[in-house]
Amino acid sequence: MAAQIWGSEKRARRRREISAKIAQMPELHDSKPLPFMTREEKIMESARKLTILTEKMGQIIDPTDPAELYHLNNEVLGLEGNPMALHGVMFIPALSAQASDEQQAKWLPRALRREIIGTYAQTELGHGTNLQNLETTATYDLATQEFVLHTPQITALKWWPGNLGKSSNYAVVVAHMIIKAKNYGPHPFMVQLRDEKTHEPLPGITIGDIGPKMAYNIVDNGFLGFNKYRIPRTNLLMRHTKVEADGTYIKPPHAKINYSAMVHVRAYMLTGQAIMLASALNIATRYSSVRRQGQIDKSQPEVKVLEYQTQQHRLFPSIARAYAFQFAGAETVKLYEHVLKEMKSGNVSLMADLHALTSGLKSVVTYQTGEGIEQARMACGGHGYSMASYISEIYGVAIGGCTYEGENMVMLLQLARYLVKSAALVKSGQSSKLGPLVAYLGVKSEPTSLIDRIPNSGFTEYVKTFQHVSKRQTLKAADMFFGLMEKGEKREIAWNKCSVELNRASRLHTRLFIVEAFVRRVNEIADIRIKEALTDLLHLHVNYELLDIASYALEDGFLSASQLDYIRDQVYLYLGKIRPNAVSLLDSWEFSDIELRSVLGRRDGNVYENLFKWAKSSPLNKTDVLSSVTQYLKPMMEKARL
Ligand SMILES: CC/C=C\C/C=C\C/C=C\C/C=C/C(=O)SCCNC(=O)CCNC(=O)[C@H](O)C(C)(C)COP(=O)(O)OP(=O)(O)OC[C@H]1O[C@@H](n2cnc3c(N)ncnc32)[C@H](O)[C@@H]1OP(=O)(O)O
Ligand SMILES: Cc1cc2nc3c(=O)[nH]c(=O)nc-3n(C[C@H](O)[C@H](O)[C@H](O)COP(=O)(O)OP(=O)(O)OC[C@H]3O[C@@H](n4cnc5c(N)ncnc54)[C@H](O)[C@@H]3O)c2cc1C
Numbered sequence: 001m002a003a004q005i006w007g008s009e010k011r012a013r014r015r016r017e018i019s020a021k022i023a024q025m026p027e028l029h030d031s032k033p034l035p036f037m038t039r040e041e042k043i044m045e046s047a048r049k050l051t052i053l054t055e056k057m058g059q060i061i062d063p064t065d066p067a068e069l070y071h072l073n074n075e076v077l078g079l080e081g082n083p084m085a086l087h088g089v090m091f092i093p094a095l096s097a098q099a100s101d102e103q104q105a106k107w108l109p110r111a112l113r114r115e116i117i118g119t120y121a122q123t124e125l126g127h128g129t130n131l132q133n134l135e136t137t138a139t140y141d142l143a144t145q146e147f148v149l150h151t152p153q154i155t156a157l158k159w160w161p162g163n164l165g166k167s168s169n170y171a172v173v174v175a176h177m178i179i180k181a182k183n184y185g186p187h188p189f190m191v192q193l194r195d196e197k198t199h200e201p202l203p204g205i206t207i208g209d210i211g212p213k214m215a216y217n218i219v220d221n222g223f224l225g226f227n228k229y230r231i232p233r234t235n236l237l238m239r240h241t242k243v244e245a246d247g248t249y250i251k252p253p254h255a256k257i258n259y260s261a262m263v264h265v266r267a268y269m270l271t272g273q274a275i276m277l278a279s280a281l282n283i284a285t286r287y288s289s290v291r292r293q294g295q296i297d298k299s300q301p302e303v304k305v306l307e308y309q310t311q312q313h314r315l316f317p318s319i320a321r322a323y324a325f326q327f328a329g330a331e332t333v334k335l336y337e338h339v340l341k342e343m344k345s346g347n348v349s350l351m352a353d354l355h356a357l358t359s360g361l362k363s364v365v366t367y368q369t370g371e372g373i374e375q376a377r378m379a380c381g382g383h384g385y386s387m388a389s390y391i392s393e394i395y396g397v398a399i400g401g402c403t404y405e406g407e408n409m410v411m412l413l414q415l416a417r418y419l420v421k422s423a424a425l426v427k428s429g430q431s432s433k434l435g436p437l438v439a440y441l442g443v444k445s446e447p448t449s450l451i452d453r454i455p456n457s458g459f460t461e462y463v464k465t466f467q468h469v470s471k472r473q474t475l476k477a478a479d480m481f482f483g484l485m486e487k488g489e490k491r492e493i494a495w496n497k498c499s500v501e502l503n504r505a506s507r508l509h510t511r512l513f514i515v516e517a518f519v520r521r522v523n524e525i526a527d528i529r530i531k532e533a534l535t536d537l538l539h540l541h542v543n544y545e546l547l548d549i550a551s552y553a554l555e556d557g558f559l560s561a562s563q564l565d566y567i568r569d570q571v572y573l574y575l576g577k578i579r580p581n582a583v584s585l586l587d588s589w590e591f592s593d594i595e596l597r598s599v600l601g602r603r604d605g606n607v608y609e610n611l612f613k614w615a616k617s618s619p620l621n622k623t624d625v626l627s628s629v630t631q632y633l634k635p636m637m638e639k640a641r642l
Contacts, residue, residue, distance in 0.1 A: 001530055001588035004521070005326055006067075012590070014061075015071050019592045021060050027052055028076045029594060035387035036619055039217050043166075046082045046218045053077075054114055075595045079276065079397045081219030083167035084117055089268075090162075091118030094172040094261035097340060098188055098237040107190060111170075116196070119163045120261055121224055122174040122186075126155025129410050131174070131186050131259075136226065138175040138189055138236075142247050145233045147189060149175055149226040157206075158224035160404075165209030165222025169194035172237065172261070173224075179247045188237045188258055193224070204229035215396020239344075254348035256355070260340070263351075265405045266358035267336035270329030273369040275589070276398040278322040280391050282586040283601030284376035284384070285315055289583055290605045291381070305379075306582065312575040314379050318372030319578070319585055320518075320541035323534070325365050328517035332361060353435050356418035360510035363408040363415075366401035373398055380600055383607075388599040388614050409503060416477070416502035419509060423478035437513070440467040441474060449559050451546075452566040459519045462542040465559065466515050469552040470508040477501040508549065515542060533581055540574035543567050 002012035022028055028049055034042055053060075053076060061068035073082065092111055095104060095118075110116050127133045135156030138147040151157055158164065164171060170192055177187040193205055201207045206225035213221065236243055240252035252258065288306035296303050305311050335357070339350045377384040377391040384391055402408045422438040425431060431442025449465045450457065477498055484494035495502075522538050525531040546553070547567055553559035559567075578585070593603055599610045620626065 001533065001585070002590050004525065004530060004534070005323070005589055007330060011067060014068060015590060018061055018068060018071055019075060019590070019594070022072075022075050022594060023592065025056075025060075030078075030597070033614065033617070034078065034080065034597060035390075035393070036617065039212060042080065042218050043083065043220065046077055046080075047167075049076050050082055050084060074275070075592060078218075078595075078597060079279075080393060081162070081216050081397075083163055083218075083220070084114070085219050086119040086162035086164075086168070087111065087114075087117050089265055090120035090261050091168075091170070091172060093264040094120055094188060094237070095190070097260040097264070097344070098172075098239050098258060099190070100238040103190070103234070103238060107170075116170050117163065117168045118170040118172065119161045119168040119222075120174075121158040121161040121164055121171040121191075123158065123160040124155065125157045125159040125223070128160065129407055134174065134176060134186055136173070136175040138177050138187065138231075140177070140179040140233070140243065140247055141230075142180075144230070145245050146230045147175075147177070147233060147236065149173065149189070149191065149229040149231060151206075151225040151227070156225075158222075159210060160221050161224070162219045162221050164193075164224055165207065165220035167220055168222075169196060169199060171224070174258075177236070177243070179243065179249055184249055186258065187241060188261075189231060190235045190237060191229075191231055202229075214400075215393055216400055253346055254343075254351055256351065257343065257348065259355075260343065262405055263355060263358055264336065264340075266362040266411075267332050267354075268329075269401055269405065270332055270361055270365050271326055273365050273398060273401055274322050274325035274329055276394050277318060277325065277369045277372045278586060278589045279591055279596055279601075280373040280376040280394045281315060281319055281322060282589060282591055283389060283391055283596060283598045284379045285319070285582050285586050286602070286605065287380050287383070287389075287600040287607060288315070290607050293381075305381075306579070309572070309575060311379055312579060312582075313571075314375045316540060316575055316578050316582060317544040317571075318368075318375060319582065320537045320544065321368055321372060323537055323585075324514050324518040324541055325369070327521040328361060328365075328514045331517050331520075332358060352418065353437060356415045357437060357513070359406065359411040360415040360506050361513070362401070362405060363411045364507055364510040364514070366399065367408060370395065370399040370402060383600055383611065386611075388611055389601070390596065390598040391600075393597075409499075412503040412506040413499060415506040415509065416499075419474045419505050420478045420481060420502070423474050424482075426475065427478070427482075438509075440512075441471050443467070443471075445471065445558075448557065449553065449563060451559070451563050453563075459515075459522075459538065459542060462546065463512075463516060463519060465546060465553060466508070466512040466542075468558050469549060470505070470512045472556060472558075473501070473508050473552060474505040477505045508552065511545060511549070515545060533585065536574055536577045536581070537585065539570060540578060543570040543574065547571060 003009040006012045006015060031045060037045065057063050061072050063069065095108055095111065099107065111118055124134055124136065135152055137150050141148055172188050173191045174186050174188055177184045192202060193207060194201055204227045207222060209220045209222055233243060240257045242250040288311055289304050291305045292302040293305050294302060296307060335354060339354045342350060373391060373395040377395060380389050383389055422434055422441050425433050426442050434442050445464060445468045450461045451465060454461060480501055481494050481498045484497055485491060518538050518541060522531065522534050525534060550559060550564055599614050600607055602610060
């Protein structure tokens with residue numbers, strides 16, 4: 001199963017080998033539990049481990065393999081981030097995709113050797129979503145052949161970029177490019193921020209940390225202002241766009257090609273989310289098979305809480321989602337790598353499809369991951385609320401994904417644009433022009449669903465039902481939009497008035513894609529036992545997801561009440577079937593105790609003794625009487641007693 005999750009036997013084996021090596025290197029372990037550290041201590045601890053990793057990486061992993069590097073980071077540095085999180089996730093991808101060969105030769109080796117630390121600085125205090133209204137300018141000075149970066153007012157300060165505040169000395173900065181008073185829109189520039197020897201900010205640069213956040217606090221998300229700060233013309237990233245010495249602008253082959261670093265993260269973050277969801281579920285499910293509370297049969301001893309159907313219903317559909325996201329994520333990364341290769345050689349024809357797909361997936365996956373993690377926390381009762389479970393930290397980090405790389409509602413609306421264009425093709429009889437991801441929009445469906453009507457139909461009737469509801473909602477929302485325009489509403493106003501319905505279409509389309517990716521994977525599996533276990537999970541997935549969106553299929557009578565009863569029964573049937581495999585389905589992800597950082601989720605199940613040990617190690621327990629008591633509470637009580 002680990003081979004299915006991680007992509008191959010070899011990958012799963014390598015992960016095990018890497019974990020085993022890390023277990024033997026105490027210098028790479030947390031020196032004390034992270035929840036007992038201050039933010040400053042955590043940042044120091046992370047930098048300490050990162051430095052050792054840089055020295056010893058070659059002994060542990062193949063540093064050229066991104067999957068191994070990702071695993072190493074997760075184990076050693078953890079999900080709260082590290083001083084170079086954005087360096088790997090966005091800075092290097094931005095240079096790789098947008099810098100010319102010459103620029104790459106100059107900067108990439110230095111970045112890969114970690115001579116410099118970089119980030120991606122785009123969002124500003126006043127604008128994040130609406131890139132056209134960013135305020136930072138890069139004005140070309142023909143006389144010196146330099147760009148002058150400037151922050152015209154406080155809202156133009158770069159705000160949020162990870163590791164910008166304290167760690168990075170370089171950044172890819174997105175600024176509006178102005179040449180001879182003409183604004184060419186947002187473009188990426190390579191900018192040195194700090195002196196390489198002293199790490200002091202360079203003259204003309206104002207920079208710092210934006211303060212503590214809900215989670216992800218090892219990352220120093222930062223602010224950055226420029227005061228007429230000059231960089232050479234050749235620091236504009238010039239793979240696709242060029243500015244010649246005389247100010248001549250050569251436009252890129254696609255208007256949004258400079259957005260590729262965002263698409264990169266949107267594609268890669270899906271498996272990251274699956275891992276966070278599976279981690280939280282691993283903790284909750286292991287704990288649920290240790291925790292005994294109450295009886296089902298009063299004549300029997302207390303049961304493990306995992307025996308309760310409500311507990312299974314809370315956890316198991318999310319286990320299915322974690323697998324589904326991992327499989328859909330793997331497909332998306334493959335597509336991304338293909339499109340990136342094509343893009344580098346000038347073929348931009350697949351960019352719109354990839355943008356639409358990743359926009360929808362990013363939104364649905366992060367939202368459902370957040371839901372699943374929060375349910376996992378609640379499933380642990382009181383101990384879930386303790387940082388000893390570590391679930392609240394996983395939750396805080398995961399839901400950051402609902403916001404970064406494009407706020408979820410906004411990204412769903414991006415997919416909706418693509419769906420509405422596709423609907424227009426269907427309506428004008430041009431279904432043959434639909435791309436493979438939306439071809440179902442042009443296919444006539446049966447009048448009613450055949451779920452529970454055809455024996456041995458596998459998952460086909462489920463997929464058809466998802467297709468039906470997605471198609472119906474897309475065409476309905478598109479009709480609403482076109483109808484408003486026909487009535488004379490301006491395009492943008494009509495769009496806003498339909499946007500809730502449009503986003504519903506985007507979610508349904510994306511959920512269909514996730515179901516199909518899961519089905520595709522199960523169909524590929526040869527090992528009969530693995531196929532069986534995943535088929536059970538897939539049954540739970542399709543039935544649970546369909547129940548969740550049943551109103552769409554009921555309102556036009558595509559599903560009947562009796563079919564809904566069947567679907568509900570199937571959910572209960574598969575909860576029971578999955579119960580014996582539940583812990584194994586999560587243990588198959590092979591997270592080590594070091595990586596999970598959870599007292600509740602310990603592999604050995606020795607929870608109570610270790611919770612007590614953990615509590616005793618709280619800094620508050622260093623002394624029996626705190627100074628808050630001697631200074632304030634004791635005098636207050638004494639005064640009250642007089
Ligand atoms: C390994 C990774 C794992 C885990 C990650 C862990 C940690 C990382 C943590 C945090 C990192 C976070 C980083 C950031 O957040 S960086 C900042 C991200 N910011 C955003 O995402 C901003 C969102 N906004 C946008 O993307 C755009 O503003 C928006 C697309 C909403 C609109 O852009 P614009 O105003 O320029 O477009 P329009 O003029 O409206 O035209 C839209 C038109 O363009 C098409 N389009 C848009 N984007 C793309 C694209 N990327 N590729 C292709 N096409 C694109 C769009 O579809 C429209 O087309 P059409 O409908 O034909 O007009
Ligand atoms: C943990 C974290 C890490 C980050 N890292 C980076 C980084 O490394 N580099 C970087 O540059 N940025 C980074 N960001 C910033 C991030 O990309 C932005 O916060 C994000 O893109 C959302 O933009 P915003 O904050 O402007 O939200 P806003 O756009 O102000 O959103 C506020 C509300 O308005 C709604 N809204 C906005 N526009 C529309 C619209 N057109 N239609 C409908 N509704 C709309 C949204 O849906 C939302 O409900 C990070 C953010 C976080 C939380």
